[in-house]
Amino acid sequence: MSSDLASYLAKRITxxxxxxxxxxxxxxxxxxxxPGDPVATALARLQTSGSxxxxxxxxxxxxxxxxxxxDQPLWNQYLNYWADLFRLDLGVSFANFPEKVxxxxxxxxxxxxxxxxxxxxxxxxxxxxxxxxxxxxxAGRGIRAxxxxxxxxxxxxxxxxxxIMVYIFAVELRWLPPxxxxxxxxxxxxxxxxxxxILRHAVLPCLSIAIGNIGxxxxxxxxxxxxxxxxxxxxxxxxxxxxxxxxxxxxxxxNAFLPQITALALxxxxxxxxxVLVEVIFNYPGLGSLLYVAxxxxxxxxIQGVVLVLIVTLxxxxxxxxxxxxxxxxxxxx
Amino acid sequence: MQRCSLMRALRGGIAALALLPMAGAAFAQDVAxxxxxxTLVLTPWGDQPAQFSNVDNWNxxxxxxxxxxxxxxxxxxxxxxxxxxxxxxxxxxQAVSYETADDFMSATITLREGVTWADGVAFxxxxxxxxxxxxxxxPPEIRGAASFNEWIASVDAxxxxxxxxxxxxxxxxxxRDFLALGHxxxxxxxxxxxxxxxxxxxxxxxxxxxxxxxxTGPYRLVSTTTGQMIFDRRDEWxxxxxxxxxxxxxxxxxxxxxxxxxxxxxxxIANQVDGGRQLQIGTFxxxxxxxxxxxxxxxxxxxxxAPDGCVYSIVFNHLVAPYDNAxxxxxVNHALDRATLADIAYEGAMPTAPFAFSGYMAGTWLTEDSxxxxxxxxxxxxxxxxxxxxxxxAAAGFERNGEGFWAxxxxxxxxxxxxPAFIQPLLAPITQQLRNAGFDARQGAVxxxxxxxxxxxxxxxxxxxxxxxxxxxxxxxxxxxxxxxxPIGTNIPYSLAGTRYENxxxxxxxxxxxxxxxxxxxxxxYMQDAVAAMEIFLRDMPQVHLIEExxxxxxxxxxxxxxxxxxxxxxxxxxxxxxxxLVIHNLQPAQ
Numbered sequence: 001m002s003s004d005l006a007s008y009l010a011k012r013i014t015x016x017x018x019x020x021x022x023x024x025x026x027x028x029x030x031x032x033x034x035p036g037d038p039v040a041t042a043l044a045r046l047q048t049s050g051s052x053x054x055x056x057x058x059x060x061x062x063x064x065x066x067x068x069x070x071d072q073p074l075w076n077q078y079l080n081y082w083a084d085l086f087r088l089d090l091g092v093s094f095a096n097f098p099e100k101v102x103x104x105x106x107x108x109x110x111x112x113x114x115x116x117x118x119x120x121x122x123x124x125x126x127x128x129x130x131x132x133x134x135x136x137x138x139a140g141r142g143i144r145a146x147x148x149x150x151x152x153x154x155x156x157x158x159x160x161x162x163x164i165m166v167y168i169f170a171v172e173l174r175w176l177p178p179x180x181x182x183x184x185x186x187x188x189x190x191x192x193x194x195x196x197x198i199l200r201h202a203v204l205p206c207l208s209i210a211i212g213n214i215g216x217x218x219x220x221x222x223x224x225x226x227x228x229x230x231x232x233x234x235x236x237x238x239x240x241x242x243x244x245x246x247x248x249x250x251x252x253x254x255n256a257f258l259p260q261i262t263a264l265a266l267x268x269x270x271x272x273x274x275x276v277l278v279e280v281i282f283n284y285p286g287l288g289s290l291l292y293v294a295x296x297x298x299x300x301x302x303i304q305g306v307v308l309v310l311i312v313t314l315x316x317x318x319x320x321x322x323x324x325x326x327x328x329x330x331x332x333x334x
Numbered sequence: 335m336q337r338c339s340l341m342r343a344l345r346g347g348i349a350a351l352a353l354l355p356m357a358g359a360a361f362a363q364d365v366a367x368x369x370x371x372x373t374l375v376l377t378p379w380g381d382q383p384a385q386f387s388n389v390d391n392w393n394x395x396x397x398x399x400x401x402x403x404x405x406x407x408x409x410x411x412x413x414x415x416x417x418x419x420x421x422x423x424x425x426x427x428q429a430v431s432y433e434t435a436d437d438f439m440s441a442t443i444t445l446r447e448g449v450t451w452a453d454g455v456a457f458x459x460x461x462x463x464x465x466x467x468x469x470x471x472x473p474p475e476i477r478g479a480a481s482f483n484e485w486i487a488s489v490d491a492x493x494x495x496x497x498x499x500x501x502x503x504x505x506x507x508x509x510r511d512f513l514a515l516g517h518x519x520x521x522x523x524x525x526x527x528x529x530x531x532x533x534x535x536x537x538x539x540x541x542x543x544x545x546x547x548x549x550t551g552p553y554r555l556v557s558t559t560t561g562q563m564i565f566d567r568r569d570e571w572x573x574x575x576x577x578x579x580x581x582x583x584x585x586x587x588x589x590x591x592x593x594x595x596x597x598x599x600x601x602x603i604a605n606q607v608d609g610g611r612q613l614q615i616g617t618f619x620x621x622x623x624x625x626x627x628x629x630x631x632x633x634x635x636x637x638x639x640a641p642d643g644c645v646y647s648i649v650f651n652h653l654v655a656p657y658d659n660a661x662x663x664x665x666v667n668h669a670l671d672r673a674t675l676a677d678i679a680y681e682g683a684m685p686t687a688p689f690a691f692s693g694y695m696a697g698t699w700l701t702e703d704s705x706x707x708x709x710x711x712x713x714x715x716x717x718x719x720x721x722x723x724x725x726x727x728a729a730a731g732f733e734r735n736g737e738g739f740w741a742x743x744x745x746x747x748x749x750x751x752x753x754p755a756f757i758q759p760l761l762a763p764i765t766q767q768l769r770n771a772g773f774d775a776r777q778g779a780v781x782x783x784x785x786x787x788x789x790x791x792x793x794x795x796x797x798x799x800x801x802x803x804x805x806x807x808x809x810x811x812x813x814x815x816x817x818x819x820x821p822i823g824t825n826i827p828y829s830l831a832g833t834r835y836e837n838x839x840x841x842x843x844x845x846x847x848x849x850x851x852x853x854x855x856x857x858x859x860y861m862q863d864a865v866a867a868m869e870i871f872l873r874d875m876p877q878v879h880l881i882e883e884x885x886x887x888x889x890x891x892x893x894x895x896x897x898x899x900x901x902x903x904x905x906x907x908x909x910x911x912x913x914x915x916l917v918i919h920n921l922q923p924a925q
Contacts, residue, residue: 059474059480060397060474060475063473063474063475064475093387094398095398096383096387096388096398096399097396097398097399098388098391098396098398099387099388099391103387104383104385104387107385107560108383108385163596166600170600170603170604171600171603171624174604177604177606178597178600178601178603178604178606179592179597179600179601179604179606180384180590180597180601180606181384181561182561183606184375184562184588184590184601184606184607185368185370185373185375185588185606187365187367187557187564188559188561188562279384280384280593280594280596280597281594281596281597282597283384283591283592283593283594283597283600283601284384285383285384285385285560285561285591286384289383289384289385289593290383290384290385292593292594293381293382293383293384293593294383296381296755297381298782
């Protein structure tokens with residue numbers, strides 16, 4: 001490993017830890033700056049919902065605060081928070097006490113990762129391919145007609161596309177289920193029928209996110225491909241007599257792809273935040289739904305946990321991209 | 335060839351990602367398949383995450399675990415009595431009767447013979463004694479602990495079918511309110527042989543091998559995951575065996591989570607649910623256009639829904655000037671046109687309410703010749719009148735300034751209208767009506783501060799929902815007792831007591847009413863006190879009640895019929911209330 005590369009890696013790793021440190025600290029402090037007592041608020045909300053009408057909020061709140069160290073000085077709480085994080089303990093949900101936040105996130109995470117990763121990768125590859133083809137000389141009429149339409153769709157928020165899709169495919173045509181992760185009466189087993197059911201229920205939410213993103217990727221790829229087209233190595237490859245397909249994929253797409261990969265990591269944040277409402281609309285049991293209900297119910301520790309997971313995930317994704325980049329583009333190592 | 339392999343790998347990768355939920359999903363325990371026609375699918379009430387939490391914690395009494403109101407009340411647990419709130423009829427279930435002593439210092443409950451727990455052990459007075467005493471001695475996070483401790487001195491079980499509760503003070507309505515109303519009380523009897531020796535705040539009540547959670551109800555839990563809770567019917571249920579009742583028709587009850595109004599509407603359209611979460615009026619009407627099998631309480635709109643015992647109100651903080659002035663509060667009352675508010679904010683789906691008396695009292699306490707009803711009409715509470723506003727504001731020492739706003743000593747009254755998000759539709763029309771009447775009203779931010787501020791007294795006025803009288807006037811009237819008042823900065827113990835109203839004369843009346851049973855006879859001591867309390871309320875107007883909350887409870891007749899309705903009001907139609915168990919017993923397959 002060259003000293004340049006080592007220095008590059010050291011900087012990136014430091015950056016990653018700094019981002020995580022700041023994220024954790026901000027995440028800790030913000031709920032505590034908010035007016036009111038989150039524990040009492042959660043309990044009072046429970047009381048107004050009718051579930052604990054005769055509860056003495058003050059007494060219960062005091063008991064919980066003592067049990068979870070929330071009555072200690074802020075510095076102690078901060079240190080305890082870090083200690084808990086190292087044990088992967090994000091505290092408990094006060095709206096769903098005594099459920100651990102980590103358990104709630106662990107239950108929701110696979111659904112969101114499955115949905116978002118599928119939608120993002122689908123839109124990334126399809127959009128990049130279409131954008132590349134659009135810029136490539138001799139693109140067919142079909143692609144010329146399709147891509148502008150997809151670009152228009154990329155201007156529409158995911159949740160609006162989701163509502164339109166539900167109306168067309170679930171309410172009017174009744175081809176696909178309108179909501180949920182599986183049929184309400186499905187007995188979840190590790191079998192093909194359950195897998196099919198999960199896939200059927202993922203189609204509409206996945207398409208809502210993917211369709212809105214394809215145009216974005218196509219637009220980025222088209223402009224990259226246009227600059228790549230004028231490069232000498234393209235002319236050289238064509239002069240060598242390579243097939244148009246080989247020139248397109250191995251000389252065109254491959255070189256135009258690099259900025260797309262950076263954008264992919266950066267775009268994940270937007271996809272995650274945009275997907276929150278899609279999950280809510282589809283009653284999809286992922287992090288988005290969890291976050292939405294936690295915000296509405298002022299369940300601060302769940303909000304904190306979900307946001308922390310998202311920030312750390314994005315930071316790690318960017319770090320991974322930073323690590324991959326020198327492999328894809330040796331100039332970075334210089 | 336290379337490209338084909340790449341594409342195959344890509345397809346495989348994406349398929350694997352799409353199926354990732356299977357890696358994290360909790361799979362159902364050994365559960366048999368059952369047809370949709372035999373299955374009743376419900377969702378919990380209100381906004382909940384799209385996944386269940388605490389799936390392996392079935393502690394009925396932990397305040398933060400709503401399983402009793404979500405599903406246990408209609409599956410595992412049963413109550414000693416239920417009440418049909420529409421008529422006031424007491425419906426005995428695990429018990430056959432109760433009697434309160436003449437001095438109201440004790441009550442005797444007689445249990446039904448032949449009731450058994452799901453494991454075959456007899457349900458006896460020892461179980462009742464154990465439960466009531468456990469609640470009396472429980473820590474504050476246990477539901478009802480404070481109330482049971484306030485009222486219960488001791489519980490005796492002289493024989494297996496008799497329970498005697500001795501109170502610390504006269505308690506003419508304890509059994510009704512805590513053990514029979516079938517509303518949001520959630521105090522089922524626990525099996526002593528399971529819970530004895532356990533810490534009531536820590537016990538999870540979940541152990542499939544031991545048959546936990548265990549109750550006397552006709553269903554047993556067969557699967558609990560974050561996506562579903564499945565209950566199968568027990569044909570050995572005591573009601574079947576003793577001939578008390580046939581077991582309910584649904585062979586299986588499935589509870590699924592739903593996180594939004596829109597999602598619930600879609601599930602109804604697709605016939606994937608039969609009932610549960612309420613719908614917004616617009617969602618209900620849109621869903622009904624797609625699925626004519628959907629029905630609510632009333633057969634016609636816009637008042638589709640049913641009362642839930644709550645009324646939207648303006649709470650005045652009596653410790654903050656100028657809201658401590660009764661004339662000003664009356665002026666605010668006369669500035670508001672309730673019918674218009676209901677039309678604008680709720681499309682006319684909710685009726686006006688001059689006081690927090692639920693529609694469930696219409697047939698008993700608010701009949702045509704009822705004294706209380708007459709008082710409210712005579713007082714002209716629901717009467718928008720600018721002349722009365724002017725008169726009251728002048729009496730409060732205010733006069734209009736050059737801009738037409740009410741001002742005192744040259745200072746304009748800055749009227750901040752605050753509200754929780756769940757009644758935000760009222761914010762704009764109320765503000766406008768107040769401005770029309772000369773108040774310099776402005777809309778407050780709809781944020782999370784309303785509840786802490788309501789509790790601590792950091793507000794002047796606040797829109798809030800007052801869940802009050804379902805079965806007698808005292809239920810609302812007691813909320814203005816000064817025992818709930820606290821200085822500003824100290825949280826009130828009870829969110830409905832936000833006014834911090836203090837009046838020793840009023841307290842004395844409420845104390846008397848609490849010590850005697852409710853009585854609709856106009857000459858009874860109770861009614862005379864109720865009238866006296868109402869007179870003080872109408873004089874002081876500590877809170878302005880506006881509109882009664884009607885939720886569009888929605889039932890799907892595609893697979894199951896026999897839901898309660900205004901045409902067949904055998905029980906109140908709210909799924910989280912204990913008495914919804916009677917609905918489960920009344921359902922019949924549609925196909």
